Amino acid sequence: MGELLRSTTAFFAFALTLAASFTGCAYGATITKSDNDVCVLKLEGEIIAGDFARFMQLAAAEFKGVDGESSSADTICLNSPGGSVLEGVNLAKQFYKQGVGTVIPAGAECHSMCAIMFMMGIAQGPEVNFVNRRLHVTGTLGFHRPYLALDSDELVSARALPVAHDWAMEAMMELMILANSQVPWSASTMMRPDLIQLMLTHVGNDFYYIDTVEKAGRFEIELFGYDRPTELTAERSYYACENSFHWKVGLIGKDTDYANLVQSLGAYQPVSKVVQDKGGLTIYSVTSGDAGYSEAGCLIGQKDDYFLGCGFNGMYNISLGLSQCTLADFYERSQWVSPLAAFKPSTPIRMLAAHAPRWTESMTAGSGACVVIAPTGTVEQEPCEARPISARNGSGDDIGGYEFIWPSGSKTVLLKDGTNLTLNGKPAYAVPLASYTLCVVNGETGNRFCFNKGS
Structure with missing residues (x-):
């Protein structure tokens, strides 16, 4: 008992x-x-x-x-x-x-x-x-x-x-x-x-x-510790429009990708285009991916370092700001748009970390050591050479990065497009490690690639 x-x-x-x-x-x-x-x-x-x-x-x-x-x-x-x-x-x-x-x-x-x-x-x-x-x-x-x-x-x-x-x-x-x-x-x-x-x-x-931009936005969780976008582009205005609609509805679950959409539609069907750029106000007209049988789109603008938007999505019967608007009444009908909405919704939030390396000659170019650290703790280290490179993203914009050349002649390519990093074409995010000049994590494999510049 x-x-x-x-x-x-x-x-x-x-x-x-x-x-x-x-x-x-x-x-x-x-x-x-x-x-x-x-x-x-x-x-x-x-x-x-x-x-x-x-x-x-x-x-x-x-x-x-x-x-x-x-x-x-x-x-x-x-x-x-x-x-x-x-x-x-x-x-x-x-x-x-x-x-x-x-x-x-x-x-x-x-x-x-x-x-x-x-x-x-x-x-x-x-x-x-x-x-x-x-x-x-x-x-x-x-x-x-x-x-x-x-x-x-x-x-x-x-x-x-x-x-x-x-x-x-x-x-x-x-x-x-x-x-x-x-x-x-x-x-x-x-x-x-x-x-x-x-x-x-x-x-x-x-x-x-x-763990993604979409989840944080949908559930009204403010993120900090990242570089907020301050310049509106066609891509960012497209995401700002789509996210502003979808976050009111729920997790959409589809991979909204501006670059793929532009490639599939071609140059003659722009989904986001500048319709005003004067008086310190830049405005893009955006056609939502939900447009078709129902009207769906926004005007997304930038004033100083903040974004504004208004529009209507007939598929879900929801509005941004005071719904449909024109250039003439944009200020009166628009509302503040979160800078987080300007990111691709599936972006892992850790990839936004403000520890991304600065792309300068003095920081990374030159000889040093390349290190790959597997999730199991296995370490591979060899001398390598870091060289600055340039490339173009899916929208045709110039982006920068570095290629790290190993003794075998193989290359590890790290590119930075705005706040987004890719490592050999795979999503990556930077992590601060005091003993290395820079260190990034491959978002798919979990491997850490680090570079330590020689003295």
């Missing part, structure tokens, strides 16, 4: 755990004053009972509240595998109620219950209220559904199961209430229904990751 009681007690102690990688740690998350400039507080480690009280105590001392406009300066950095659902729900509720912004900083990971907490980041004010959650492009954000966890293989009383089931249902109800919290001044919710659905279809260590 004593063993049964002990196993039942253990069951209840761990019955409602939502963790990415359960550590079994006896200590709660570390909540301290932040040592970086992107947030005021930071939370690190597994979330357990008592963390909410620790947060409230520190928040009372460090948060300033509304600064006259909003509480946007009150932010917390998250780096946690998850943990207790009930404790995490209390924290998430408080973030939403108090107006606490959430941040996943560079290199940090936020899984499971931490991901729910992140999504509740918001700013409150007497006249302005808005979503306030930021993910660094090198950070990790992963969702999965709650699960029951035991810390042993001991038998559990059958009488405990209905109670645990009720607890689990209550936890799910709390999560649904949180997820359906209203985005201020909007018909949207803090977690869109399709994100909830995707979360519930991923179990255990199978996470749904926010």
